[in-house]
Amino acid sequence: MTAAFAALAFLMTGLATAQTLRRAALWRLGAAAPVDWVSGLAKLPKRYLVDVHHVVARDPYASRMHAIVAGGLLAATMLAGFAILPPLAGSRFYWSVVALAFAMTLAGSLLVGARRYPKTPKRLSKGGFQRLPFLLLAYAAGGTAAALSIALSGPENPVLLVALLVAAGGGLGLAYEVKDGPMRHAVAGALHLIAHPRQKRFEQGRPDAALLPLDLDAPKLGAELPADFTWNRLLGFDACVQCGRCETACPAFAAGQPLNPKRLIQDLVGALAPDGPTYQGSPYPNARPVAGEAGPLFKVIGPDAKIHPDTLWSCTTCRACVEECPMMIEHVDAIISLRRHQTLELSAPPQKSFETLANLREADEPGARPLTARGDFAAGIELPVISKRGEADVLLWLGDGAYDMRYGRTLRALIKLFHEAGVDFAVLGEEERDTGDLARRLGDEATYQGLAKANIETLQKYRFNRIVTSDPHALHALRNEYRAFGGDFEVVHHTAFLLELIDAGKLPTGKLDAGTVTYHDPCYLGRYNGETEAPRKVLDRIGLSRVEMARHGRRSMCCGGGGGAPIADIPGDARIPDLRMAQAAETGAEMVAVACPTCTAMLEGVTGRTAEIRDVAELVLMAVETGRADEPRRAAA
Amino acid sequence: MRIAVLLSAGRHPVSGKPTLPRTEAQAIRMAAGLGAATGLHVGPDAFPAEAALGHGLDYAAHIACAAGSDPVGPLAARIVSDAPDIVLAGRRGQGGDETGLVPYAVAARLGVPIVPDAVAMRPATDGLVEIDQALPKGVLRRLVVRTPVVVTVHPAAPPPLPFAFGKARRGSIERIAAAPTDLAAGAPPPEERPYRKRPKMMRAAGGSAADRLKAVTGEATAGGAKVLDHQTPEDAAKEVLAFLRRVGVLAPASAAGPGRRPAASEDASRHATS
Structure with missing residues (x-):
């Protein structure tokens, strides 16, 4: 019977591999991309344990849950596989270690279940993900019982068969889910970390956010079909675990514009594989009707396809979704790729941008x-x-x-x-x-x-x-x-x-007495370039008392002005700058310090705002002038 | 239905960069809704033809000729050999070598009618085309015209599709060398006239703002219209003159004495040249 336990581990691995290969056939439809497998594989542990963990840990519950359940699952399955070695299969100590690993998985699967039951949080998708806790539970509970029974009363006992059958049901279910179900994120996620299209984002101190240049001599410009994406980007879309962190960060989603980054990625997945399970997360707000026709060689964008153009043009390219994504998916790259095809090949940028684009070209x-x-x-x-x-x-x-x-x-x-x-x-x-x-x-x-x-x-x-x-x-x-x-x-x-x-002492600044100030990080400075400290230090140097909005630094919220979004002007329920100024008002600050012309225009355009908008440079000048006015007084004293 | 779009070398009013005039880009969009469209440019530089491809044409012919030579001859020759049903063109010159009066000269050379200021076109039954023509004050007039016809496009037509690099790359340009023609030989010599002081249109109107507006815009109310039928030419001319004097387009008969005119125009022309 101990051999059956080991066989289960191998069967699961085999099934998961087979399911991965079936899925990989779809990725292979994508365009070629150079991937350094050896170096990627060597860097995988660091990327997973440092880069991914850094993002996941922003939600401490999710981080603990994932560490326990994923660690337990991997450890328990690997340990169980070792039971093919006769000396181990006979050791009661070994089986108690296996039982411990399964018990850890069990604890983890209870945490997974507790997150979804009785009430699933809004940002999480349902569908197959609702089944996941039960599969985990079956595998973990069955495994624990089986290993424990061997450890306590040897390989021949009546509990073992039943426990193993339960574990097999759960375990094989999990392995089967690797192709279309929630478990796909584990395999595709790991492969995505290896073959990531932006290797530099794991290596340098500052973010790797520069758009990749498009070869204007390429036979087709931008992405029209799912198969126009490089294969590792298709792999990246498949890595999505539908945690919905992107949708809570997305300014267009918050403003009721028809964009939800999670749905967008799932639509790209669904466009590649139309027969997959239907999406059961939050929709695009005010979703525009689409006919939803899809296929690897069918266009992605259009009222007759999967994604409505309004969804594409709602994006402010603020990268909040990319910043929040624990699976390191590059949403903005995908959006720009699709936009390039619309504009360069189809003359179909948003109607309101026609004139702006003509001006840029001609003037x-x-x-x-x-x-x-x-x-x-x-x-x-x-x-x-x-x-x-x-x-x-x-x-x-x-x-x-x-x-x-x-x-x-x-x-x-x-x-x-x-x-x-x-x-x-x-x-x-x-x-x-x-x-x-x-x-x-x-x-x-x-x-x-x-x-x-x-x-x-x-x-x-x-x-x-x-x-x-x-x-x-x-x-x-x-x-x-x-x-x-x-x-x-x-x-x-x-x-x-x-x-x-x-x-350097070149600007003698006085102390400003201008009440409290909160600093709004521009996306292209904070998230795109990792510069969040200098402006804050300047504000501190000139003596302003600074408060922070809930969303600040690299997790700041966009003013709504990036990516041509104000020009595309896709209607929603609210305006993004209004939402941002409401967040600023929550801090009680009398002034919002900005450091970008677009943010200045967007935030100052908010009606009924209570806070003044001042650029950091204006505040420094005020401080310098204050200092100059104080000087004669100080000299006299 | 086959359409030829005349393309001219405009200039951007601010940057001065070579630009396809907006009305011609609009013409391309309009042509796309009618049938197979080709572009036609006569000039030293192929730029307008290239830009037109980006705005949606699949094919354009560039007839190369020296700068300053008359484009009407080569244009007319090409149109005769291609025999399109409709020739679409821009509306007027606003900068650079924009089309200006060329569509009119081409229509005259071909002996086909010209319909200015189209905002929309639809093919009608055999050999006819329905044109929505923009008139002042937002009025539209629907015309049904027999092809071939030359049509100029009004700025109020649907906006042009933006330039798409991929389309420009895909389209093809046929380069044709034209026999050089001399501008001076083909076109009538430009005429110079001394400056003439314009009559003040407001003077005769007076009254309320509404009256003055009516006088300037010549709003044709039902009561104001006067229909004269079967008049002798002399009587008709008198009526027209009387009307023009009444609404202030012409100075009243007493003020138009021959003695004052030359002095005034000399004075004004000095102003104009200084």
Whole structure:
């Protein structure tokens, strides 16, 4: 009978492997992608124990539950397999260890069950996941009873057969679920960690968020069919465990726009394998009707297909879903891939973006404003232009916030601070084009690449040490995304630069007495570049008392302004900036500090807000002016 | 139904970059709803043909000719040999070498009617096409026209589809060399006239704001219309003149004395040139 126990472990492994191979046949429909299996496999334990755990542990219950049940399941099954070795099969000590492992699994499966029964939390999907606790329970309880009975009364006893049958039912059920059921996440998740399309995200200190450049000579631009994704991305979609962390983080979902990252990934899974189980999680809010036709070689986007275009264009590319995903799925990459096909091949970006895209293509500027007018906001302040000097220590990239009357105030404050601190700086003047970020997020890679190459050529004409910009979108483009086109620049965000100036004593700041302030992290600075500390330190240096919103730092919520979402303007129930300002109001702060032109515009556009919106640069200027006003008084004292 | 879309080399009003004029991009979208469309550009640079592919054409012909030469001859020759049912064109020149009066010159050369300012078109029964024509003040007029016909597109037509790089890449351009034609030989010489002071249209109206608006826009109320049938040409002309004087388009008869005109125009032309 001990051999039967070992056989069960091998049978489960065999069944799981067979089911994985059946699923892998679908992944193989995807496009080719280079994968270094050896190095990926070597790095798997670290990626699982460090990177995945880091995300899972944000929900301590889920983390404990998963550690116990997954650890128990693996340990118990492996240990049971060793029973084919005769010396072990005869050892009562060995069987008590096996029993212990199964008991751990049992405890874990009770935790899994307690999470779903009596009431399943809203963010979790139902369907097959509701069966999972029972399968685990059967396998664990049967295994515990069987191992315990062998340990206590030897291999021949009446309990053993029944216990083994129960364990086999549960265990084989779990193994069968590897193809289409909840257990798929375990196998696909592990393979995804090995063959992840963004290997760098596990390796460097800062996030790997630069969009991959599209080969404009490729036979097809962007993803139209599920089979157009590379196979390891299809594998990534299959890794989804439907925990719904992405949907709780998604600003578009919160605002009632028809996007739910979890549903989107499941729709991509369902598009690849239409005969799989139906999705039973929360839907797209205000879901647009779709005919739902699907197949590996059927288009993904369209009212007649699986995903409505409005879903695609609701995304702000804030990466909150990617940040929250314990399975390391790259939702934003998938969305951009699909958008690229819509825009580049089908002329089908959102109707409201037609003009913006045309302006970017024809006038290098989203509003078709003259490039010569970019510096107009600085009337009355000295704004050196680099073409007249040829070189400067710091090149100030103004971005398209410069055309905005409100944001002009921030830039004026920043330039005044530069003068105050004696920074040797210059701007590109009329040679500065849009970075193309907006075109790229709207899928127009061709326009983006044209702008990127033109900007890189301009920048390479001049000598400067660093680029400073107050626009995190420009920062991300210049620092991370231009690299693929030969632009290698050191780019500093203005908040980090101001911190440097303050710490070097070049900006004598007084203490501001302006009540409490809460800092709103721009997605493209925090999540895309991992910079969350410098702006906070600046606020602390100028003496403001700082409170944090519940969502801050890398888990901050988007203002709604990224990814061309304000231009696509997909209707929902609420506006994202309204939600964010409500979160700011919860802290009781009288002021919201921002560090991005888009956030400034979005948050200041909220009606009935109680807090003022101030850029970090404006606050520093206020502090410098306060210090200057205090000085004569101090000298007199 | 076969459609030829005339493409011209416009310039972006702000950046000055070469651009396909918006109305021509709209024409491409309109043509897509009618039948098989091809583009046709005569000029030194293939840019408009390339841009047109991105806006939705599958095929465009670029007839290369020197800058400054008259495009009407090559255009007309090509249209005659292709014999499309409808020739769609932009509406007027706003910058660069935009189409301007070329559609009118082409229609005149071909001897086919021209319908300006279409906002929508539908094929009707054999050889007929139904055109919704934009008139001032948002009025639409439905015309049924026999093909072949030259049609210009109004900006109020459905917006153009955005430029798609993939489409531009897929489409094909046929390059054709044209026999050089001299602009001066083909086109009538430009005419120069001295500046003429425009009559003030508001003067005759007076009254309330509504009256003045009515006078300027010439709103045709049912009571204001005067239908004259079977008049002699002289009587008809008198009626028209009287009407124009009444609404203020022409100065009243007494003010139009010959003595004051030249002085005024000389004065004004000095202003215009200084």
